[in-house]
Amino acid sequence: DKGGHKHFMAKEIAEQPTVLGEALSYYLTDAGIALPEPGLDFTKFDRLTMVACGTAFYACLTAKYWFEQIARLPVEVDIASEFRYREPPIPARTLALFVSQSGETADTLAALRYCEDKAMIASVVNVPESSIARASDIALPILAGAEIGVASTKAFTCQLTVLFLLALKAGLDRGTLTPEEASEHLAQLKALPGLFNAALAASPEIEATAQKLAEARDILFLGRGPLYPLAMEGALKLKEISYIHAEGYASGELKHGPIALIDQHTPVVFMAPSDGLFDKTVSNMQEVMARAGKVVLVTDARGAKAAAEGTWRQIILPEVSPALAPILYALPAQLLAYHTAVAKGTDVDQPRNLAKSVTVE
Ligand code: M6R
Numbered sequence: 001d002k003g004g005h006k007h008f009m010a011k012e013i014a015e016q017p018t019v020l021g022e023a024l025s026y027y028l029t030d031a032g033i034a035l036p037e038p039g040l041d042f043t044k045f046d047r048l049t050m051v052a053c054g055t056a057f058y059a060c061l062t063a064k065y066w067f068e069q070i071a072r073l074p075v076e077v078d079i080a081s082e083f084r085y086r087e088p089p090i091p092a093r094t095l096a097l098f099v100s101q102s103g104e105t106a107d108t109l110a111a112l113r114y115c116e117d118k119a120m121i122a123s124v125v126n127v128p129e130s131s132i133a134r135a136s137d138i139a140l141p142i143l144a145g146a147e148i149g150v151a152s153t154k155a156f157t158c159q160l161t162v163l164f165l166l167a168l169k170a171g172l173d174r175g176t177l178t179p180e181e182a183s184e185h186l187a188q189l190k191a192l193p194g195l196f197n198a199a200l201a202a203s204p205e206i207e208a209t210a211q212k213l214a215e216a217r218d219i220l221f222l223g224r225g226p227l228y229p230l231a232m233e234g235a236l237k238l239k240e241i242s243y244i245h246a247e248g249y250a251s252g253e254l255k256h257g258p259i260a261l262i263d264q265h266t267p268v269v270f271m272a273p274s275d276g277l278f279d280k281t282v283s284n285m286q287e288v289m290a291r292a293g294k295v296v297l298v299t300d301a302r303g304a305k306a307a308a309e310g311t312w313r314q315i316i317l318p319e320v321s322p323a324l325a326p327i328l329y330a331l332p333a334q335l336l337a338y339h340t341a342v343a344k345g346t347d348v349d350q351p352r353n354l355a356k357s358v359t360v361e
Contacts, residue, residue: 006342007342007349008349009151009153009241009334009338009348010338012148012153012154013154015154016153016154017193017194017196017197019143019145019158020157020158020193020196022143023142023144023158024190024193027162028165032172033168033172033186035166036138036139036140038137040095040122040138040166040169041173042071042073042095042169042170042174043173044095044120045094045095046094047074047093047094048073048074048075048170049075049076049077049088049090049094049095049097049115050064050075050077050078051079051080051083051096051097051098051111051112052079052080052098052105054236055101055152055155055156056100056108056152056155057079057099058230059099059156059159059160059163059229060163061229062163062226062229063160063163063166063167064077065225066167067166067167070167070176070323071170071171071173071174071177073170073174078111079107080098080105080107080108081361083111084110087114090118090119094119094120095119096118096119096120096122097123098111098112098123098132099124099125099159099163100123100124100130100132101127101147101152101155101159102127102356103123103128103131103132104127104131104132104357104359105359106358106359106360106361107361108132109131110361112132112135113135116135120137121136121137121138122136122139123135123136123138123140124140124142124159124162124163124166125139125142126143126147126158128141140166141162142155142161144158148356149348150349150350150351150355150356151237151241153237153334156233157327160327161189161192161327164185164189165189168182168185185321188320189324192320195320195328196328196331199331199332202315202316202317202332205314206315206332206336206339207335207339209296209315209336209339210336210338210340210342212267212313213238213336213343214242214340216244216265216267218244218245218261219238219244219245219247219268220235220246220249220258220266220268221234221235221238221246221247221248221249221268222249222250222254222268222269222271223251223271224277224281226323227271227272227325227326227329228250228251229326230271230329230333231248231269232248232249233248233333234248234269234271234333237334237336237337238336238337240354241340241341241346241348241351242337242340242341242344243344243346243352244340251270251281251284252280252284254284254287254288259287259288262291263291263293264293266293266294267296267312268293268296269296269336270285270296270297270299271329272299272303272307273299273300273322273325274299274302274319275322278307282307285297285307285311295311295312295313296311297311297315298315298329298332299314299315299317300317300319301319302319317329317332
């Protein structure tokens, strides 16, 4: 049942305010952040290794920023198919964390099996009875509900929400985050479903931008800090369902190669909330515009006021705390991909060559 939407993907994008709220009510009690049994005590770990594929991998890359900044915990993130065959050493006091919507991805499960006798195993999954959940010492549900569209949307933002809560728990356990700071983060997190609803006001501009993007052959997505993994996620989403070639890069890498691609035919989407790194991003934007590149600036009102001049299109979102920006900015990334695919007339929910769950390697 598509609930009145044209595609499951549209329905699942629209469900995000609700499912994010459900994930929050599951994990937040009067006593604070509550994990399912047997819980996790981050004083027992000196490092975190996160392993996943595809969109779940980008959720892990985003969470690396949080665990490092909030909990000062060294983090390694790897793609499951690389990790399993590299057979990396797993030092004592490592927490191994596997992220998977389906809980059945063959490479992620194999990577988990490799760690089984070497580390405590945690997983962040959407399907609680899945193989990955069952093989874990602790399985953390994301509560996104069934995700039918092959392109992962609500599972991504729910994964991010659960990973952010885990980073707060890690910070509290390790004493790098005060209870007051944690409460401030939690207040921001609780406001997120409302911000998602408010961000939907940008839908008409996103759709109009997507009509134009549908004519492009190559599109770049750029972001800094925790928006860098989101840039890669935006590119993945777009190529999966619209079949347009897209790449996600760290904005600071522009000059190290991808700038050679820029001409009047290359749209460049900047995921750029007005955070502490905004000015750096603005100079990257100017480099693109100086080469006639078409800048799609995704920012907030403050960012638009400071830097919209000369950009091709502007997508304005509500202000959000810098840590949570990658969750909110997932919405325009998803909607840009969705409307571009619709404009191109592709099979949005069942894109060619792709399967929802990759159970063979
Ligand atoms: O079920 P999983 O989260 O383990 O799946 C991982 C990837 O196959 C998945 O995220 C894939 O990249 C999606 N099609 C992305 O939209």
